[in-house]
Amino acid sequence: AQSVSQHNHHVILSEAASLELGCNYSYGGTVNLFWYVQYPGQHLQLLLKYFSGDPLVKGIKGFEAEFIKSKFSFNLRKPSVQWSDTAEYFCAVGSLGTYKYIFGTGTRLKVLA
């Protein structure tokens, strides 16, 4: 069965620190990859996505993610976090031919001002 692993459940950073959140998936075929963010009191919002092409994708608010096929990974990065980045981050995978997303368990990020 397909699965998505997010290794960090809770991350605490100071403002201006760099961020990297890990995401690994288990599926051997073609995948679409997503990072969603949920700010406190808000609904899931798309941060960035990878369908094909350049494996380094840029999203909103300075976030980027790199798809490394050989490692089945799609890690999220941001060079300098802000207090407003405090949120829960979810990695999701959609495999070609199916329509459902498989989500990781999420990473709660807290950025200290």
Place this chain on the structure above:
Amino acid sequence: GAGVSQTPSNKVTEKGKYVELRCDPISGHTALYWYRQSLGQGPEFLIYFQGTGAADDSGLPNDRFFAVRPEGSVSTLKIQRTERGDSAVYLCASSTGGQETQYFGPGTRLLVL
């Protein structure tokens, strides 16, 4: 434009009761999805509609759960004989097609006492 809307935002019911949760997708989106998110977990797929028909209902946990989308727009998720374990946030998402990016609503928080 307007995003995905869900009503009610919160629902408290007693064990054994019947509940209906409503989803209004983004106008023009033909694909609609229901997910369930339990505490500390990522969203889990329940069912996918393309138009009026359920194209994939493999995520419905048992026959107490049923969903309809009679006119290809609004969808209702129906839960019979609710159990305490059904308590979760029920999320709806829509997209322009089965393989396209899913946009999520705010969810309905269901609490079964």
